[in-house]
Amino acid sequence: MFSAHTCWTMRALLGASFLAMVLGMLERVMAFDLTRNDNLAVYWGQDGAGNQQRLSYYCKDSTIDTIPLAFLYIFRGTGGEPVVDFANTCNQWDDPVYSGTALANCSFLAQDIKTCQAAGKIVTLSLGGGTGQVGFSSDSQAQSFADQIWNLFLGGKGSIRPFGDAILDGIDLDIESGTAAHYAAFVNRIRSNAGLTGLTASTFAEARANATAHVNATSHHTTASKDSKPVADVTTASKYYYITSAPQCPYPDAYIGGALNAAHFDAVYVQFYNNYCGLDQPSDYNFATWDNWAKTVSSNKAVKVYIGAPGSADAAGEGYVGVSTLANYVSDAQKKWSSFGGVMLWDADTAYTNGRFDKGIKTDMVTSGAKFAPKQALRNGMTHTTTKTPTTKTQSAEDAASSTPVEKPRAESRFFRL
Numbered sequence: 159m160f161s162a163h164t165c166w167t168m169r170a171l172l173g174a175s176f177l178a179m180v181l182g183m184l185e186r187v188m189a190f191d192l193t194r195n196d197n198l199a200v201y202w203g204q205d206g207a208g209n210q211q212r213l214s215y216y217c218k219d220s221t222i223d224t225i226p227l228a229f230l231y232i233f234r235g236t237g238g239e240p241v242v243d244f245a246n247t248c249n250q251w252d253d254p255v256y257s258g259t260a261l262a263n264c265s266f267l268a269q270d271i272k273t274c275q276a277a278g279k280i281v282t283l284s285l286g287g288g289t290g291q292v293g294f295s296s297d298s299q300a301q302s303f304a305d306q307i308w309n310l311f312l313g314g315k316g317s318i319r320p321f322g323d324a325i326l327d328g329i330d331l332d333i334e335s336g337t338a339a340h341y342a343a344f345v346n347r348i349r350s351n352a353g354l355t356g357l358t359a360s361t362f363a364e365a366r367a368n369a370t371a372h373v374n375a376t377s378h379h380t381t382a383s384k385d386s387k388p389v390a391d392v393t394t395a396s397k398y399y400y401i402t403s404a405p406q407c408p409y410p411d412a413y414i415g416g417a418l419n420a421a422h423f424d425a426v427y428v429q430f431y432n433n434y435c436g437l438d439q440p441s442d443y444n445f446a447t448w449d450n451w452a453k454t455v456s457s458n459k460a461v462k463v464y465i466g467a468p469g470s471a472d473a474a475g476e477g478y479v480g481v482s483t484l485a486n487y488v489s490d491a492q493k494k495w496s497s498f499g500g501v502m503l504w505d506a507d508t509a510y511t512n513g514r515f516d517k518g519i520k521t522d523m524v525t526s527g528a529k530f531a532p533k534q535a536l537r538n539g540m541t542h543t544t545t546k547t548p549t550t551k552t553q554s555a556e557d558a559a560s561s562t563p564v565e566k567p568r569a570e571s572r573f574f575r576l
């Protein structure tokens with residue numbers, strides 16, 4: 159009786175811990191890994207197919223790894239604050255703005271951003287777009303703007319936080335207008351605010367591990383501070399902040415080319431569409447040029463290069479190819495170029511509406527990627543479940559009653575029809 163009970167208890171305990179282990183595995187979400195060759199970055203925010211859903215809708219499965227929010231399209235708007243536009247989801251015309259500015263309060267998206275981050279994805283803010291009113295007249299202006307962006311959206315603090323208490327994972331520069339100068343100063347200042355000067359995504363992880371190991375090793379000593387070995391100072395960096403850009407495929411890019419050579423970028427999402435060197439022009443397709451830039455010219459020799467592609471035939475003027483053609487470009491790149499990091503799609507709405515183009519290319523990319531980099535296979539087999547249900551955006555009666563503007567200018571991009 160007693161032993162049977164003990165036995166039952168042990169079985170129950172074993173069963174419970176086994177269950178906990180299995181659940182832990184199921185719920186374990188792999189964090190974004192920049193070093194892989196099968197990442198999928200998908201822009202969200204411009205309602206490409208007229209059916210854009212809330213952000214969290216696109217984070218319900220493990221297809222997308224990175225979401226740049228498009229766009230912050232005016233650098234210096236009313237009251238000195240920038241202006242964002244996420245089409246039907248949040249904009250200065252339909253949503254409340256911060257007093258004396260044209261900057262929309264999109265803080266209802268905080269939970270969506272955190273849901274995506276909890277699923278292991280990174281969410282960044284894309285600056286520019288096809289109709290951007292952007293640019294700097296001096297390095298110091300670029301640096302002040304970097305501080306402003308840091309305080310509005312990243313690790314800084316301020317009275318205005320357009321995404322509430324969410325902290326974005328970095329900045330994307332899709333500069334397609336204005337002047338080219340001073341972007342390196344902007345990037346350098348963001349990275350120094352983040353405590354990342356001199357660090358890459360890989361050495362940051364290493365420095366954090368070293369710092370943790372150091373703390374563990376010295377925590378048993380009373381003379382810890384005396385015999386402590388110097389470790390990289392990552393005290394100001396609570397997490398890694400990514401800097402990316404979306405140059406056009408003609409090399410070098412007219413607007414961001416200079417900064418790409420002078421400052422540290424983690425990845426470039428090259429737009430292989432709307433140009434002579436697009437995916438629809440195999441003889442002029444120039445990934446090799448970008449691979450060479452990454453390894454011999456770029457400030458960060460470990461920079462990742464993505465193949466940027468339209469999510470549907472309507473997502474770009476030209477350059478759309480189907481999933482199987484794109485998958486051929488991908489496996490070719492995985493085989494030939496160590497700089498290859500994955501695929502970028504413009505945009506989430508067109509890809510979803512086009513029979514889940516995103517899922518199609520991700521599946522093929524993961525399959526071929528595992529062939530050329532077997533170490534990656536582990537993550538590929540894992541899935542995660544999202545348990546959070548997206549909440550519905552509700553507008554107050556006051557908002558609804560506020561004057562409705564006749565015109566609603568949208569930030570569009572050369573991404574979307576040249």
Ligand SMILES: *[C@@H]1O[C@H](CO)[C@@H](O)[C@H](O)[C@H]1NC(C)=O
Nearest residue numbers: 254255256263264265266317
């Ligand atoms: C921004 O909107 C949220 C609700 O979505 C509200 O709680 C907050 O007070 C607003 N912030 C400002 C400064 O108006």
Ligand SMILES: *[C@@H]1O[C@H](CO)[C@@H](O)[C@H](O)[C@H]1NC(C)=O
Nearest residue numbers: 361362364365366368389390
């Ligand atoms: C981490 O520690 C190892 C061993 O001490 C060292 O070689 C390496 O440079 C350190 N990395 C960083 C980023 O501090």
Ligand SMILES: *[C@@H]1O[C@H](CO)[C@@H](O)[C@H](O)[C@H]1NC(C)=O
Nearest residue numbers: 367368370371372373374375
């Ligand atoms: C340091 O200790 C913490 C807590 O005990 C542990 O979670 C972590 O894995 C340790 N880190 C290293 C590098 O040993």
